[in-house]
Amino acid sequence: MTRKLLRALVFVSLAFWFLLVVVPVVWLVYSSFKTNEAIFADPWRPPLSPAEVSVDNYARAWSKSHVGGYFLNSVVTVSSALFGTLLLSAMAAYGLARLRVKGRRVIYYLFVAGMIVPTALTLAPLFELLRSLSLLNSLTGLALVYVAFSIPFSLLMLYGFFSSLPEEVREAAIVDGATEWQTFWHVFLPMARPGLVTVAIFNFLGLWNEYLLALVTLIEPEKQTLQLGIANMVVSMNYRSDWGTLLATMVLAMLPVLVLYAALHKRVVEGMILGAVKG
């Protein structure tokens, strides 16, 4: 009897936390479809009839508040950084795991040491470096920084992957006359696909949500990413209370992550756990 009661109480607590998580997110999504007047009149009320649903916030955000630009900047920067990270980490992981050369362990540790570097320590020198390379205010500059900061962890994961694959595969390919690069590209990379997907998801989540490095690198409004755009809109709410636009922008920033999470839940969880345990 007491056991049953206890289990019921535990379930209630689980349901309570469920609501605590879901309600704000649901509120955010439906409120983004309300007009500013409706938000002010009653911030809680969901739009119940089709007449109350309005996509004005999205239209206004996209055209008037640079959000279309922010979104594209984020997409361009993150996708190119992701591509660069995967390619370069896989190359380094293959070289370090498969080509037995003197001093490779030192280089491996040099790479992995990057995981403990706090972003804050690099901000000032990074700013000066980017300025002297004319990469300040440039999405290319930010993407390169993202690649460099993503390599240590990605390399660690892929190194484990490439080390676990049998050496006979490589020898067979070499005996067949394949160059080292062909062996890497046509044999090892396809075999490492599950590892690459996990690394890609992990990095996507981190980079899409990244704020501090973008804050230091991108100064002009036209160049900014979604996260910078949202943070600046929060400040501008003080003199221009256009909550609708802000809510719509937040939904847009959340959308890619939500889609990825819903579609690949298992892989996301796997990536995050590996990230915590190894990092």
Next chain:
Amino acid sequence: MNRQRYRDFLLFVGPPLLVYGVFCLYPTVAGIIGAFTEWDGYSQTQRFTGLANFRKMAADDVFWTALQNNLFLVAVPGIMLLALGLYFSSALRDERTPGRRVFQFTYLFPNILAGVVVATLWSFVYSPSFGVVKGTLEALHNALRFVRLDFVANALSLKELSRQAWLEPQYFMRALVPMLVWAGTGFFVVLFLAGMQNIPRDLYEAARLDGANEWQVFRHVTWPGLSPIMLAAVTFVIIGGMKTFDCIWVMTQQHVPDRNQVLATYVYQQAFSEARMGYGTAVALVLLFVTLGFVLVAHRMMRR
């Protein structure tokens, strides 16, 4: 043959090393050196000043406040995250719990949201104009009045509390706690659930056969079985609390009051708003060593 191998090695490792070296390793080394200099970021001069930055830090009240705030953000939300994570993961481990998958799925969701988005969302929660906290307190006040318990409502000064601006500097750090716990708990639930999968099922069955209750199962099977993952969890709590930046930056609208500074926001403020790049970087170096120190101490203590 050997030369060919070196050439291949260079082909594979060279380009990644170049990008990593220029954009991560170099700024790190320059940062460590820069911590011992005076350097404003505009003029080309960077003057070596030895330990002057650190001496200045020892006498800098804002630095100590920031460090204290970081400790608060490691300890208070940290303990709650670990406790709630353990509680929910133990509840979800039980296969008879209905809706386990749905719970797991939703709990983790806030964790993958951007810090900026979470902070903005919670600014609404605390907003004095249409905040959730305000609405809840007012509803409670009205409910108590309705059942003629005015004196309880007055004793708790609910009306006054509901008009409180929770993000004012004196309440700000504490107001962060519910937000950080809201956003982070799911991660620890998932992490501990993964850890529990490595605990042999026979141990649980044996405990059940011996008639152990839930608490005893937790105390004697789950807790010891989780110790390797606990080390990762504690490390995560420490690093997370020490590097907090986004949520404070956004919720203070990019002007962090002195008493709400943490080390990372103080680094940014000093280096970029005050153009004291040397001093800011010195604070960052201290941030690194304090974090490493805590992680090492935690590992030492938990090895036992």
